[in-house]
Amino acid sequence: MTILNDPVSAKLGDRAQLSYIASQAADARLNVELETEGMTLNIGPQHPATHGTLRIIARLDGEQVLWAEPSCGYMHRGYEKLTEVRSFPQVTSLINRIDWLGSFANEVPFILAAEKLMGVEAPPRAQWIRTILFELSRIANVSLFLGDLGVQLGAITPVFMAFRDREYVLNLIESATGGRFHPNFDRIGGLKDDLPAGWIDETKVVMKKLRNFCDEIESLLFGNEIFQSRTRGIGVIPRDVAMQYGLSGANLRASGVDWDLRRDQDSSMAWNKVDFKVWTHPDGDSFARCWVRLQETREATKIVDQLLDGIPAGPVMAKVPKIIKVPEGEAWVSTENPLGEMGYYVVSRGDSGPFRVKIRSASFNNISITPWLLRGVYVPDIITILASLYFILGDIDR
Amino acid sequence: MLSLLAVEIPYWGQSLLRVLGGLVAVLLPAGTIVYVFLFKMMSFMQSRLGPMEAGPYGSMQLFAEVGKWLQKEDIQPDNADKRIFRMAPIVVLMSTFLLVAVVPFGPDAWFTDFETGVFYALAVSSISVLGILMAGWSSANKYSLLGGLRAAGQLIAYELPMVLAVIGVVIQAETMNLQQIVVAQNAGSIFGSDIVGNPYVLTQFVGFVVFMIAVQAELTQAPFDMPIAESELVSGYMTEYSGFRFLIFFIGEFATAGVFAMIASTLFLGGWGVPFSWFGWTTMDSVDNWMNVAGPLIVFTKMMVLVFLIMWIRFSYPRFREDQLQRFAWKVLIPISLANIMVTAVLKVAF
Numbered sequence: 001m002t003i004l005n006d007p008v009s010a011k012l013g014d015r016a017q018l019s020y021i022a023s024q025a026a027d028a029r030l031n032v033e034l035e036t037e038g039m040t041l042n043i044g045p046q047h048p049a050t051h052g053t054l055r056i057i058a059r060l061d062g063e064q065v066l067w068a069e070p071s072c073g074y075m076h077r078g079y080e081k082l083t084e085v086r087s088f089p090q091v092t093s094l095i096n097r098i099d100w101l102g103s104f105a106n107e108v109p110f111i112l113a114a115e116k117l118m119g120v121e122a123p124p125r126a127q128w129i130r131t132i133l134f135e136l137s138r139i140a141n142v143s144l145f146l147g148d149l150g151v152q153l154g155a156i157t158p159v160f161m162a163f164r165d166r167e168y169v170l171n172l173i174e175s176a177t178g179g180r181f182h183p184n185f186d187r188i189g190g191l192k193d194d195l196p197a198g199w200i201d202e203t204k205v206v207m208k209k210l211r212n213f214c215d216e217i218e219s220l221l222f223g224n225e226i227f228q229s230r231t232r233g234i235g236v237i238p239r240d241v242a243m244q245y246g247l248s249g250a251n252l253r254a255s256g257v258d259w260d261l262r263r264d265q266d267s268s269m270a271w272n273k274v275d276f277k278v279w280t281h282p283d284g285d286s287f288a289r290c291w292v293r294l295q296e297t298r299e300a301t302k303i304v305d306q307l308l309d310g311i312p313a314g315p316v317m318a319k320v321p322k323i324i325k326v327p328e329g330e331a332w333v334s335t336e337n338p339l340g341e342m343g344y345y346v347v348s349r350g351d352s353g354p355f356r357v358k359i360r361s362a363s364f365n366n367i368s369i370t371p372w373l374l375r376g377v378y379v380p381d382i383i384t385i386l387a388s389l390y391f392i393l394g395d396i397d398r
Numbered sequence: 399m400l401s402l403l404a405v406e407i408p409y410w411g412q413s414l415l416r417v418l419g420g421l422v423a424v425l426l427p428a429g430t431i432v433y434v435f436l437f438k439m440m441s442f443m444q445s446r447l448g449p450m451e452a453g454p455y456g457s458m459q460l461f462a463e464v465g466k467w468l469q470k471e472d473i474q475p476d477n478a479d480k481r482i483f484r485m486a487p488i489v490v491l492m493s494t495f496l497l498v499a500v501v502p503f504g505p506d507a508w509f510t511d512f513e514t515g516v517f518y519a520l521a522v523s524s525i526s527v528l529g530i531l532m533a534g535w536s537s538a539n540k541y542s543l544l545g546g547l548r549a550a551g552q553l554i555a556y557e558l559p560m561v562l563a564v565i566g567v568v569i570q571a572e573t574m575n576l577q578q579i580v581v582a583q584n585a586g587s588i589f590g591s592d593i594v595g596n597p598y599v600l601t602q603f604v605g606f607v608v609f610m611i612a613v614q615a616e617l618t619q620a621p622f623d624m625p626i627a628e629s630e631l632v633s634g635y636m637t638e639y640s641g642f643r644f645l646i647f648f649i650g651e652f653a654t655a656g657v658f659a660m661i662a663s664t665l666f667l668g669g670w671g672v673p674f675s676w677f678g679w680t681t682m683d684s685v686d687n688w689m690n691v692a693g694p695l696i697v698f699t700k701m702m703v704l705v706f707l708i709m710w711i712r713f714s715y716p717r718f719r720e721d722q723l724q725r726f727a728w729k730v731l732i733p734i735s736l737a738n739i740m741v742t743a744v745l746k747v748a749f
Contacts, residue, residue, distance in 0.1 A: 156713060378721065
């Protein structure tokens with residue numbers, strides 16, 4: 001069945017086309033002169049569904065959204081500016097707090113950028129442990145998403161399962177780094193410490209638990225008909241629109257774009273040493289985004305397992321001077337963080353601290369599509385779409 | 399009910415006893431449901447322990463909560479329609495008390511013996527819609543308004559399958575009196591076998607399923623909880639309520655769950671009775687007197703089983719969207735229950 005013949009919707013499925021028509025109709029109704037009075041609903045800044053303080057200004061007609069716009073900045077903490085008055089080793093404790101659910105992953109690109117400027121490279125063991133911790137923070141981050149997804153859609157049980165099993169991952173991160181949420185473990189030239197004894201076996205057990213958790217969530221949520229009817233065909237992002245808005249991470253891959261920096265970019269991390277699949281989904285709807293994240297969590301546990309098997313021996317710290325001065329220059333490094341592409345553009349003037357840091361965080365770009373996406377949907381779908389786009393407020397406002 | 403006591407009680411005394419009995423019949427199940435299901439069963443489903451500190455095994459938790467709510471400041475929004483705002487929770491709770499009035503608890507243990515008990519129960523159950531609409535409108539809050547309107551749409555849509563599901567029972571029992579329906583089930587027989595009587599959950603299974611789904615929606619429990627929808631509408635029509643008034647809504651929610659389950663157990667599970675063939679009873683008059691004591695306990699047990707079903711679904715399912723819910727009511731439940739009525743009527747004449 002083809003409902004529309006225009007180029008954007010030609011590639012979409014039936015249900016996706018219907019939601020596309022609804023959004024077009026919403027556009028049309030905005031310009032009608034005589035209309036019943038709508039209602040402007042402020043969702044947020046204080047609202048249970050916004051993971052913090054995102055504000056969505058939505059113009060409603062009944063329960064249908066005519067126009068919506070995100071208004072961010074309620075949690076701006078000025079990290080880009082603050083880094084200018086810190087030395088390079090101090091910066092990691094700040095940028096930990098950008099995406100607070102996957103903290104370790106925030107440190108890595110910055111450290112890589114600094115290493116690139118200094119011309120040092122971490123020893124292989126450090127690179128492997130970095131990658132393991134990176135993937136663990138991805139699991140800690142996305143497993144919470146999988147549970148929280150249930151809460152956003154009204155199922156209260158999955159979130160407790162998520163918190164239960166995420167706890168194991170956090171315990172691992174804590175025993176390796178000393179920090180539960182904010183490890184601050186990455187150093188220029190390597191890591192602060194080696195892994196504690198017994199950590200590898202423990203991690204393997206936990207990875208098995210996490211795979212069980214994924215199965216549990218898959219049968220409890222993803223197989224549920226109500227869940228499917230709430231997410232399938234809702235918030236469809238076609239492939240080219242996703243690329244135009246600069247989406248990244250699972251949001252982009254759910255629109256059928258096979259793009260993952262872990263595989264496609266040559267970095268000094270250990271991802272190219274292991275074998276993993278980059279999951280994509282052709283639909284681009286909310287279900288696809290959630291499904292891709294579920295598969296990625298599974299894939300991350302497998303990556304960790306493989307890395308644990310092949311972890312090389314040796315030091316975890318390269319030879320770097322006691323007082324770190326980064327030579328003059330500019331470097332851009334980005335990695336595939338739990339939320340999408342995260343990158344740091346570091347400008348150094350040869351001091352002990354950076355002269356300017358530009359942070360490209362994934363969520364900021366990912367929510368930029370919401371005005372386009374929210375036209376014509378119903379109020380409950382706003383929540384579905386926001387939940388499936390998965391942003392962390394710290395990652396938006398920095 | 400009062401003929402049990404061999405003394406003459408004046409009319410005001412009878413009324414007082416009825417009111418006290420009603421309070422017990424509503425609040426006792428509500429408290430039990432909150433503790434057993436909301437506090438404990440939900441916790442066990444979510445791999446946690448739930449309240450453990452207040453009283454043995456946390457059993458006094460509800461009293462602690464009530465104490466907390468009573469201490470809270472009574473906040474009313476500036477722009478609220480104050481009088482309506484204050485009345486709304488009472489109206490919601492009132493429908494629960496009116497409902498329990500027709501539930502029979504034993505051969506002589508009843509509050510009122512209506513000839514049209516089913517009709518009355520279904521009628522008063524919709525009074526709570528008024529209260530919810532009042533709460534949603536008077537709160538002067540956009541979320542409340544959306545919640546109230548959703549609730550009104552939902553409760554009206556699900557009233558219909560509920561009524562239609564009950565008609566099957568009424569056709570089979572040939573009466574609208576709840577007491578007579580209980581007797582008809584326990585004294586009845588399925589294909590000549592009276593070993594379990596004729597509980598309509600067996601012969602009216604479709605009606606039972608439709609009724610329970612409609613009850614779930616009437617109670618605004620997940621997957622039909624979009625009037626409250628804490629992730630979308632903050633708390634729907636209850637958003638602006640705090641302290642004592644919120645407590646009334648809260649108790650009302652679970653009390654209504656209990657009372658609806660009592661009505662469902664009366665209609666489909668044989669109510670206060672046990673199959674009469676077990677004790678050689680044949681009619682209402684031959685039922686032994688001890689059933690007046692055992693009856694309430696039996697109703698309570700059956701109620702807990704049904705509330706368990708309701709809560710089980712509530713704790714495991716995500717919620718529908720408003721339009722999906724309406725579609726489900728009008729396109730699925732109502733045709734099914736109409737077909738059920740037709741089949742029941744044909745079979746009633748045939749057998």
